[in-house]
Amino acid sequence: MPASAIERVRPLIRTRQMREFTDEPLTDGELEAITEVARWSGSSKNEQPWRFIVIRDVDTIRKIAEAGLPQTRSLRTAMGAVAIVLPDEPGRQLSRAYDDGRAAERMLIAASMLGLGGGIAWVRSDVRDAVRDLLGLPPDRFVRTIVALGHPTEAARRPKSAPGKGRLPREELIFEEHWPSR
Numbered sequence: 001m002p003a004s005a006i007e008r009v010r011p012l013i014r015t016r017q018m019r020e021f022t023d024e025p026l027t028d029g030e031l032e033a034i035t036e037v038a039r040w041s042g043s044s045k046n047e048q049p050w051r052f053i054v055i056r057d058v059d060t061i062r063k064i065a066e067a068g069l070p071q072t073r074s075l076r077t078a079m080g081a082v083a084i085v086l087p088d089e090p091g092r093q094l095s096r097a098y099d100d101g102r103a104a105e106r107m108l109i110a111a112s113m114l115g116l117g118g119g120i121a122w123v124r125s126d127v128r129d130a131v132r133d134l135l136g137l138p139p140d141r142f143v144r145t146i147v148a149l150g151h152p153t154e155a156a157r158r159p160k161s162a163p164g165k166g167r168l169p170r171e172e173l174i175f176e177e178h179w180p181s182r
């Protein structure tokens with residue numbers, strides 16, 4: 001019998017944030033696959049405003065981690081990372097942020113499909129210059145999101161909440177046809 005619709009999308013439902021990794025390295029093939037997924041992400045008007053920097057140098061990853069704590073804590077143990085570099089353009093922030101999120105989430109899903117883990121490390125605006133220096137970015141580009149990658153530790157793989165409790169219940173989130181009447 002073919003799998004039910006819900007079972008077929010289960011890999012997406014199972015994609016969670018991983019923030020702690022073992023020291024097992026990532027392969028070139030894994031990083032290539034994850035960045036291919038990023039490259040094929042959709043963006044506003046297909047402008048592809050992003051450039052992706054693959055960071056394999058653990059020293060650089062750890063320096064970014066320390067600069068941006070606590071949001072960048074997943075980079076304390078990540079064995080690889082992908083920085084999403086965006087143009088710093090007034091008036092386009094909303095659309096760029098939307099594109100940023102689409103590429104980041106796809107990379108998390110790709111990592112999960114490969115049996116790896118990914119985590120979003122958000123670069124606060126006060127940390128942007130430090131990251132710009134570490135990655136050698138020109139002044140008109142910035143990084144808001146870095147996807148931390150690696151093999152999650154057992155502890156990181158463990159569910160963070162009781163089964164079914166990680167999200168609000170369906171009836172609180174999903175409505176039929178119109179906003180529910182009181």
Ligand SMILES: Cc1cc2nc3c(=O)[nH]c(=O)nc-3n(C[C@H](O)[C@H](O)[C@H](O)COP(=O)(O)O)c2cc1C
Nearest residue numbers: 015016017019071072073074119120121122123166
């Ligand atoms: C826009 C956005 C920014 C996030 N920023 C961070 C962050 O800076 N550091 C971090 O560790 N997790 C970050 N996360 C991950 C969320 O905290 C995480 O998705 C949420 O706690 C649910 O966890 P789960 O996906 O493992 O269920 C971010 C998620 C989103 C959507």
